[in-house]
Amino acid sequence: MVNMIECKNLTRFYEGDGTKTIALRDVNLSFMKGEFTAIIGPSGSGKSTLLSLLGTLDKPSEGTIAYDNEEILKKSKSKIADFRFQEIGFIFQQFHLLPTLTALENVLTPLFSRKVPYNKLERAIEVLEQVGLQDKENSLPSQLSGGQQQRVAIARAIVHKPSWLLADEPTGNLDTETGERIYDLLRELNEQEGCGVLFVTHDPALAAKANRIITMKDGIMLSDKVGATP
Ligand SMILES: Nc1ncnc2c1ncn2[C@@H]1O[C@H](COP(=O)(O)OP(=O)(O)OP(=O)(O)O)[C@@H](O)[C@H]1O
Numbered sequence: 001m002v003n004m005i006e007c008k009n010l011t012r013f014y015e016g017d018g019t020k021t022i023a024l025r026d027v028n029l030s031f032m033k034g035e036f037t038a039i040i041g042p043s044g045s046g047k048s049t050l051l052s053l054l055g056t057l058d059k060p061s062e063g064t065i066a067y068d069n070e071e072i073l074k075k076s077k078s079k080i081a082d083f084r085f086q087e088i089g090f091i092f093q094q095f096h097l098l099p100t101l102t103a104l105e106n107v108l109t110p111l112f113s114r115k116v117p118y119n120k121l122e123r124a125i126e127v128l129e130q131v132g133l134q135d136k137e138n139s140l141p142s143q144l145s146g147g148q149q150q151r152v153a154i155a156r157a158i159v160h161k162p163s164w165l166l167a168d169e170p171t172g173n174l175d176t177e178t179g180e181r182i183y184d185l186l187r188e189l190n191e192q193e194g195c196g197v198l199f200v201t202h203d204p205a206l207a208a209k210a211n212r213i214i215t216m217k218d219g220i221m222l223s224d225k226v227g228a229t230p
Pocket residue numbers: 014021022023024041042043044045046047048049050
């Protein structure tokens with residue numbers, strides 16, 4: 001159970017064709033479990049890069065990320081994957097559901113080939129209920145609305161009980177009202193499960209409702225402000 005993530009001098013650049021793109025420059029940030037944080041900023045400002053690094057999907061070019069003082073990214077690939085499975089849940093703008101699998105099967109996918117101390121099927125049914133989709137277990141993604149597909153993706157992100165939920169524009173593909181309901185669901189999970197939520201958004205109204213608002217620009221952290229009180 002990771003209670004704190006600490007980034008020091010985090011820098012990520014990409015090199016190729018004689019050019020160097022700096023996606024993140026010298027970012028210093030800490031996150032405490034249970035926080036509900038919005039990350040905002042213009043396109044290309046480094047928001048997704050930051051989320052990928054925090055979620056151990058990517059490695060920094062320079063700087064460090066410590067999870068409860070442990071630099072997980074310095075470990076082997078399989079140790080990093082185990083860590084990711086135990087601690088992190090991801091939600092994406094494009095849902096990324098497997099089209100030939102039912103809602104229930106999609107939710108079960110992170111548990112394939114994993115040993116867990118609970119009944120996988122019961123757990124998957126439980127989280128589908130938690131996101132309000134108890135009657136859609138056997139539906140394919142194509143038979144679900146955008147909001148419902150994102151709920152399946154959220155159920156999949158929490159099925160393995162992560163302590164951190166990282167969401168990259170989770171409401172970006174949804175209309176305002178559906179987006180607000182997805183936001184409320186993330187808030188509920190944050191309060192009920194105590195998981196830290198970090199979400200990237202382009203929507204200033206949604207960002208303003210978070211407890212902490214981090215603004216990025218050109219790979220730099222422009223500001224880190226206290227938002228709405230819970
Ligand atoms: N794999 C890559 N190779 C080269 N450059 C990349 C790569 N990934 C990201 N970048 C560059 O890094 C910068 C930051 O990208 P990033 O996706 O983190 O921004 P963002 O704030 O999430 O943008 P958006 O809001 O459009 O999703 C951009 O200039 C982007 O072009």
